Amino acid sequence: MSHKCFTNDKCPYYPCHAETEGEDFNCLFCFCPLYALGDQCGGNFRYTSNGVKDCTNCTLPHQGEKGWEHVMKHIGGIIGMAHSVKDDPGNDNGEKLC
Numbered sequence: 001m002s003h004k005c006f007t008n009d010k011c012p013y014y015p016c017h018a019e020t021e022g023e024d025f026n027c028l029f030c031f032c033p034l035y036a037l038g039d040q041c042g043g044n045f046r047y048t049s050n051g052v053k054d055c056t057n058c059t060l061p062h063q064g065e066k067g068w069e070h071v072m073k074h075i076g077g078i079i080g081m082a083h084s085v086k087d088d089p090g091n092d093n094g095e096k097l098c
């Protein structure tokens, strides 16, 4: 176990995806933080006929420390999205952003 990877084999959903070949199953990113990147997340997604992004076949975030490295490589896109929302003068929905 490290800060990059842990496995929670007591989780009732474990393993929630197909096994990760040759890697520990990483539960750190149980909900993938890259989902909001749409088709720029670098994962194995598909879009359903209703336009919903389906990550069922993606094991990337769960591939041991490689999963952590993949998320860190793309997390800048999420940070950029947060900055663009904060800096958008058209963002006048009454919510205060930090």
Ligand code: SF4
Binding pocket: 032, 033, 034, 035, 036, 041, 042, 043, 044, 045, 054, 055, 058, 059, 060, 061
């Ligand atoms: S689980 Fe995979 S396909 Fe889904 S957002 Fe994360 S990296 Fe992309």
